[in-house]
Amino acid sequence: MNETKKGILASLLATILLSGCGGGENIGSSASSNAGANPPVSGDSSLFLFGVGATATTTPRIQSEMNNWDVQAVTATQLSLTSIGAVLINNAGTSDTADVQVSGNGTGTFMLKSDTPINLSKYAAGFIEFQLRAKSAVPQELSVSIDNEYPNRSSIPIAAAVKGTGNWETLTVPISCMAPYPGATAVNLTSVSTPFFLDTNKTFNYEITNVKYTLSTTNTPVADPVTCKTAVTNGGTATGSGVNQAPALVSGDTALYYSGDKSNANDLSVSYPMTGFGGTTTDANQVVTADFPGNGGVFLGTDASNTDLSAYQNGAMTLDLKVSSYGASPNIQIRMDGTAGPDYGTFFTMDSSKVPADDNWYRCTLPVASLIPAANTSSVQKALYMGGAWDSMSGLQFAFTNVALKSALPSGFDANSPCQQIVP
Secondary structure: OOHHHHHHHHHHHOOOOOOOOOHHHHOEOOOOOOOOEOOOOOOOOOEEEEOOOOOOOEEEEEEEHHHOOEEEEOOOOOEEOOOEEEEEEOOOOOOOEEEEEEOOOOOEEEEEEEOOOEOOHHHOOOEEEEEEEEOOOOOOOOEEEEEOOOOEEEEEEOHHHOOOOOOEEEEEEEHHHOEEOOOOEOOEOOOEOEEEEEEEOOOEEEEEEEEEEEOOOOOOOOEOOOOOOEOOOOOOOOOOOOHHHOOOOOOOOEEEEOOOOOOOOEEOOOOOOEEEEOOEEEEEOOEEEEEEOOOOEEEEEOOOOOEOOHHHOOOEEEEEEEEEEOOOOOOEEEEEEEOOOOOOOOOEEEOOOOOOOOOOEEEEEEEHHHOOOHHHOOOEEEEEEEEEOOOOOOOEEEEEEEEEEEOOOOOOOOOOOOEEEOOO
């Protein structure tokens, strides 16, 4: 698939929460008839992609969303695209460092690309390690990926691990914790064309060097290699703050938009894609973020969606929710719409007494009966609809992920306390 199509996926799905552990299953490493070549490695079994002493034949490139996802090589001459610019500079060697400027006008990606696919399967339990120096405020959305042509891409959010002091930092990414975006599949490490892919859609200026794959490290990784929980933060709440470790769904559950293990559940994520209207709505790293300056809404479903969900009319919807600001709205209104709807009159009211606007993640359980009339559950068009009070949405900002349906409410459910803060 060409770079434009790859870029479109990045726009729809890039930089933000992913599956937690089970990384060995997230990134395949089985043998393949078209496995990539084994490049030379250093004496400590590390593979240096970029920087002083690079041992792999990868070239630095940038990709700009606002230039039709154009991909250009980075050289010692400043290259400026609409979403991103970059130039190679001398740090500890000649042209060993990239000075990168992301404008915030669309997604900008810095990548290392190999003309010949590389076999990286020996590093499946290892790490990607690189040095980065932030030259501006660290954005809330920043992701590292391994790409092997869409739909094979595995990623992890790292923004919370970047201190952003203006000094050089070493960032260590456990490959076992990287997982595919929704709609993608885990990258096949036996044949990788783009072993390093760093992107954000926010303003961010930085320098980067010494990118390598390594079997072991003495540094603290951005996430625990065993639990995949965030190990360090940049002074705020870790991106995801536990949403990466969403509990596994079981037989009888239905996944609507879910980052955790949904292998035993009925997966309807394709039938109910994310869309919306009004404001700015993004879908990145398995997290939907909504920012409304006025009337709008974000939902899972389309006009063509139509599924019988009546098995859950006495059950629960679970979702993870983070509120940055309620703005002028007294609450967030959460509902489901039947094809006979919209069901304006039936919704669950989420306000600051249940989920404070503190930028922390909360895991919520909502009765389906409070979201949609029982008679309309046999034909559901919008499996989830979220917005504020009409004509009062100015400044409303929230994010959600891990939406699923369960056939029964948990024992002892309290509608006045439906949400619990997720502690990483």
